[in-house]
Amino acid sequence: MRLLTHNMLSSNIKGVTNGFPLRIEVEKVVEKSVDFNPDFLKNMFAKIEYKALVEASRIMGYAELPDHAEPSMLESDDFLRKFHHALMELHLEEGTLVCPETGRRFPVNKGVPNMLLHEDEV
């Protein structure tokens, strides 16, 4: 699971009002090289929650992203490369996603998060 996907997931257990971002517990991270596409990254910048990405990337062992970012930084190749690496190349292969409100744990196995809810959570 890429951190871009993590950025698009939230806990939707019945009654939860703030299920984002899911806290990551890491068991195994893998890095996979992905083609660098500046246009894609610029498009994506407006769609993601940057703060959640920074926190997630640090938990995954990558501390290069600045705390804050603004659209003008998308002109910087250095920033774009770091943004690309955090968003696209870091995979949570094994671990857990934890609901920030309830502590409910969603396992991630072989890079696939299991977001299935129990009957009493729907």
Add this chain to the structure above:
Amino acid sequence: MSYRIAQIRLVNSHPEVYDPCDDSFALVDALLADRTNLLEHRPIFCLEIGCGSGYVITSLALLLGGDVCGSYFIATDINPHALDVTSDTLKAHGVHAELVNTDVAAGLEGRLMGLVDVMVVNPPYVPTPEEEVGCDGITSAWAGGENGRSVIDKILPIADRLLSDKGWLYMVTLTANDPSDICLQMKKKGYAARIVLQRSTEEESLHVIKFWRDPNSKLEANEAKVLNHGTAIGSFISQFSQVSLWKS
């Protein structure tokens, strides 16, 4: 000229996962038929609900050119075995999609709302007793409840929330699902529809329908409702040249 889509010999299988069949081929053929539009559309988020063997999401990724094209592919399935198989199928073709084990799009609906540019669904559309819907394993791939509509009717409002302003939905339907009614339900939500592909096999008659947002649709659907007049809805349905086949 033929384009690259998933090759059957590279599609993995599992006893609890639905192998690519006529409906899967129909959906991929519909995407192929609409390939020029898809390429011009330049979708960012592409989502498949119920990826099964991975044949469709792999083909979509290949059609659009994979990661380098600037699209991001996500596929979901309620059956964990399906995601294992899809992962293998994607790898065998050298493309990537992010996989989520979930019911329709649960867990993605909040953040992915209004962001999906292309959504593809080959839903469980076979009419079955209601209690078979959402059962474990391969049954979830086809059991569609009454008229095969239970899961379809659950997916439609979710699709409406997830699709971007320019979003397109491609969905496989069976005659028994009453596709004209599905179109009407989507029209009330403000979508226009077109049959991209119609195919009759020995066992079933399939339509792949494409939906997109169209402000006039909602207006017309509301007028039709107010008038409660059969012809208003009839004129909408008659825009489909194949409509008579739905009733055959």
